[in-house]
Amino acid sequence: MIKIENLVKCYDDVVALKGVSFTVEKGEIFGLLGPNGAGKTTLMEILCGLRRLDKGKVIVLDIDVSRRPDKAKRLLGFCPQETLLYKYLTVRENLVFAASLYSLRSREVEERIKFLVKFLDIEEILKKRVDKLSGGMKRRVSLAASIVHDPKIIVLDEPTVGFDPHVKREFWQFIKQLHEDGKTILLSTHNMEEADELCDRVAIMDSGKIVAIDKPETLKRIYGGNAVINVKVKDFHMEKAEKILHKLKPKRENNELKIFVNDPWKLMPEVSSMLFAKGVLAEKIEVTEPTLEDVFINLTGKRLMEGVN
Ligand SMILES: Nc1ncnc2c1ncn2[C@@H]1O[C@H](COP(=O)(O)OP(=O)(O)OP(=O)(O)O)[C@@H](O)[C@H]1O
Ligand SMILES: [Mg+2]
Structure with missing residues (x-):
């Protein structure tokens, strides 16, 4: 579904990605687990055609993202780390606007909005302005906006960072439901519990490199001590x-x-x-x-960011 080969990205003198390679299979929840600055957002932005790469290849369902970013964008739904919503528009207006970027027919838009409103339980806030919403609700709307075009692949950049455990678990349920509906999901996190709970496979990232990739159980068995x-x-x-x-x-x-x-x-x-x-x-x-935190410590000699989640 996703194939990333030897990806390199530099920002002036910072090498954010130092030759990253991995594949994501159809229907998988694949996690990028790494601390601040590991390169997770950079990788996701390149995958979604929002940032240029310096070297390497990114293939999404046989489409080379560097060559056909427009085509790849239709297959991917990107929910960014910072919610990108228009705060003075209502929730509904935001969803209609997001849909307008994908030239859907008006009937399709209405059907998708109806589905998403039910799925994410946001009926009551549909007419509210985004700046009046709680952080948790904004995240739901942001997810709705990013999947309004019903993409096959959903890319979630730190989907629950800063949420309390209850809201976090609610959001995990949405991700699990999308997975059950057959979506392929790539998510980033520096929360080892989130990676453990949700992901079929996890890539441990540190300073622009992948240090290990496997199922959480296998990582813990091999590297957890x-x-x-x-x-x-x-x-x-x-x-x-x-x-x-x-x-x-x-x-x-x-x-x-x-x-x-x-x-x-x-x-x-x-x-x-x-x-x-x-x-x-x-x-x-x-x-x-052993936890994935132990795996991270044993592989890198550092702790994952603590206290952020
Ligand atoms: N627009 C930019 N210009 C210059 N340097 C950048 C830019 N974006 C990211 N970087 C640098 O690239 C490296 C990787 O950053 P990136 O945001 O991809 O990491 P991350 O894993 O998403 O971190 P976080 O967990 O904090 O979101 C960092 O050293 C960061 O400072
Ligand atoms: Mg990031």
């Missing part, structure tokens, strides 16, 4: 517990014992019964599995 079994016992039992579990090389941290293993769920009941057999009752035994 060990899972941890956290064991909490009463303070006066701590040393005894350490002795009982010494073969598992527990590390004491903040009044807990941490055991680093590959297969935590298999070992967890054993840990519990080893302690119990010697009269030590665990107050808590908990497993922490």
Whole structure:
């Protein structure tokens, strides 16, 4: 569906993309996960024919985007990082305007608006001016405007950045629904939870390069490091517990014992019964599995941006 080959883009002395290659299959949700400045927006803008590339190739459904940006644009719906809506127009006027860019027939426009209003539950705000809307509602309208022409591929640049968890989850449902309806989706995020929850495959990006591409589970298995079994016992039992579990090389941290293993769920009941057999009752035994954040740290030595989401 999308084929990106050795893409290079420079802004004066900044090399924003340093030879990026990947493909996105039909019906996939593909994620670009990377911190500020990784090159996510630049890549998406080039893909959507909004920015020129310096080197490489971008093919969308057999169309070379550099040669036929007009044709490619019809296949793609781009929902940018900063919502591009006319704030003094109503929601409906914005949607009609967005549709006018794709020379749809007026009946088609009405049908699409009707569908989108229902899908995104925006009936009540249809006559409201955009500058009167909440951030979450603006995002819904922005999504509606970007897919008004019913594109096969939907490109979402940081779709939920800055939203509270509830609004974020609501928006995830819209993305999942579009996926179920057969759309191919490319999204960028620096939220590892979002990438994990939504994406079939994830490309980890850092400083203009892709450092790994795979399914979230595979990335976590290969690059995430060990899972941890956290064991909490009463303070006066701590040393005894350490002795009982010494073969598992527990590390004491903040009044807990941490055991680093590959297969935590298999070992967890054993840990519990080893302690119990010697009269030590665990107050808590908990497993922490590796996240995409751990994958990012292990691959780049840096953290993903924290506190942004
Ligand atoms: N119009 C521009 N002119 C000059 N440099 C730019 C321009 N746009 C982006 N850059 C630079 O290119 C690099 C990649 O930026 P880009 O916006 O693509 O990253 P990003 O991954 O989308 O980051 P963010 O998570 O902050 O949105 C950064 O170093 C940025 O400063
Ligand atoms: Mg960006």
